[in-house]
Amino acid sequence: MQCRFFEEQLSNDAPLSIEQRQKSETHTLHCSSCAALMTTDEMLRHARMLSPADGFAARFETRLTLWKAAERRRKLLGIIPFSVLGFALLFWLAWPYLDGFLTWQAQPISAWLQWGAFLFATALASLQASLVVLGVLANFLTPLIWMAAISGAAGLSLISSISTWRLIRASQGTWSR
Amino acid sequence: MTDDLALALQARQGSDEAFTQLVERHQAHVYNLCYRMLGEAEAAEDAAQETFLRAYQNLHRYDRSRPFTTWLLSIGAHYCIDRLRRRKLPAFSMDEERDDGTTFEFADPASLDPETESVEREERDRLHRLLSKLDATDRAAVILRYWYDCSEVEIAQSLKLTVSAVKSRLHRSRRALAGLWQEEDDASIQVERKRHAMPVF
Ligand SMILES: [Zn+2]
Numbered sequence: 116m117q118c119r120f121f122e123e124q125l126s127n128d129a130p131l132s133i134e135q136r137q138k139s140e141t142h143t144l145h146c147s148s149c150a151a152l153m154t155t156d157e158m159l160r161h162a163r164m165l166s167p168a169d170g171f172a173a174r175f176e177t178r179l180t181l182w183k184a185a186e187r188r189r190k191l192l193g194i195i196p197f198s199v200l201g202f203a204l205l206f207w208l209a210w211p212y213l214d215g216f217l218t219w220q221a222q223p224i225s226a227w228l229q230w231g232a233f234l235f236a237t238a239l240a241s242l243q244a245s246l247v248v249l250g251v252l253a254n255f256l257t258p259l260i261w262m263a264a265i266s267g268a269a270g271l272s273l274i275s276s277i278s279t280w281r282l283i284r285a286s287q288g289t290w291s292r
Numbered sequence: 293m294t295d296d297l298a299l300a301l302q303a304r305q306g307s308d309e310a311f312t313q314l315v316e317r318h319q320a321h322v323y324n325l326c327y328r329m330l331g332e333a334e335a336a337e338d339a340a341q342e343t344f345l346r347a348y349q350n351l352h353r354y355d356r357s358r359p360f361t362t363w364l365l366s367i368g369a370h371y372c373i374d375r376l377r378r379r380k381l382p383a384f385s386m387d388e389e390r391d392d393g394t395t396f397e398f399a400d401p402a403s404l405d406p407e408t409e410s411v412e413r414e415e416r417d418r419l420h421r422l423l424s425k426l427d428a429t430d431r432a433a434v435i436l437r438y439w440y441d442c443s444e445v446e447i448a449q450s451l452k453l454t455v456s457a458v459k460s461r462l463h464r465s466r467r468a469l470a471g472l473w474q475e476e477d478d479a480s481i482q483v484e485r486k487r488h489a490m491p492v493f
Contacts, residue, residue: 147474155466159434162438164324166320167336171341172316
């Protein structure tokens, strides 16, 4: 038997006949390279299947969740430059009209902007101040005192509303005794 | 296989549970391929996870006429080949990982005897080490052939090669493995001889 024929037999999937097997075995006794070929082939044919450590699917789920979150972030970040570009383009196209309008209405627009800024700053400051006051008071006052204070404030505002209303009526001369 | 197809179609329509079932079914196949390709438990785990992620991302490309396993193995093989080409991995250390529980082999009832087991393990390590000396694509072809019983046509499809290229790669790899095996045998015989020839004082 020749080495080439032996190799062809090895790569063939069909099982060997008894005669073929005997010939192969005799050949490997005299040919060390074919003997090595047969040994490695046998080893490979009987190689085992390895399995991952437990919890592989759970680890994959975590990886998938992370990938999905990253994908969402990536899409969002992709939208921002397009939006900025879109706005810039719109602004550039509208600039001749916008410029004319701004020159014509400069004073009222600046007054409105100042008023808006003032309102915004006041609201923000009041919100922060009340949050601080409430945070401090919450530690000192019991729920009962809270209830009494809120009721008192409501009563006071009711009285002040009525007084204002009466005062306005009196100043307009509609008050009759 | 039909179940695989049904699950793959469900997953394609957005069912993550169906895909998780596919992961559970094929984790050993994919992991084993990655381990045989990369030779490290940690790298194999990462590569197997990446293979499933790529399969998830490309579910719309899955050709239902092909077995799902073959498709997965093809993704895994390509990923490992790329990874091996990008960086040289350190030497293989097959059974070191086994003891810490990150990797284990299916029990073989035929080899319960500890001595036989140890000899077998040594030979397996040796084969695995020799396998790492093959070119990445040759290694993938050998693994698909011997561990997954893939035909030459299936290997050609999976690795995007012609059938004749697969034939010649398998032939070359078998020869290379046998040659390396023989070289190691010869080297160990030489060492033995030298040891016996040492003068005794
Ligand atoms: Zn020969």
